[in-house]
Amino acid sequence: MLVNLNEFLLGVAGIAATLIGTFIVGVFFYIDTDLHRRMMSSDAADRYVRSGVRWVFTVYASPLFVALALAAFEPIWGALTFIVLNAMLLLSTVDTGRRMLTPGGSGGSTALLVNHWASTAAVVALIVLPWVLGGWVPPATAFIPSMLIALAAGFASTSALIMSQFDGTAMIEPGPAGTQDDEGGNA
Secondary structure: OOOOHHHHHHHHHHHHHHHHHHHHHHHHHHHOOHHHHHHOOOHHHHHHHHHHHHHHHHHHHHHHHHHHHHHHOOHHHHHHHHHHHHHHHHHHHHHHHHHHHOOOOOOOOHHHHHHHHHHHHHHHHHHHHHHHHHOOOOOHHHHHHHHHHHHHHHHHHHHHHHHHHHHHHHHOOOOOOOOEOOOOOEO
């Protein structure tokens, strides 16, 4: 059974919206904690993480809005939406790379370093792919691989960001046994 193109596009938009919502909740809960303040070893690392968060929002926004535009309007509007959002994504990728190259930028996380270069390659591929597959005004189907690559790159970046934070918490030494903080946990 084949799926209707508009149903598929709306499904992709729904997945992207869910990932954005989940990411927003995670970011706000993390930024609002003392753990974030203690883990940022340098101002450069904090700026890199903030730039990475901006990148993830942008990469998730691309399949969300492109899929909605393709499902509701003519293909030219989907192409224009794709161009605008992926220009922002390209600028965000350059900014994240620039911040990572500053001393202490990635906070010493190998996962973030590898993920950044893999995501950069994914961004180049997802920007070029619709025009390679569909010509000057690609049909809606030519954008599908790019939207899936964007979702995968966003998910991989979210995973790398979470893993780097787990690696950072492993280095924080717990307080003396038996001491409690304000929330009832160990200090």
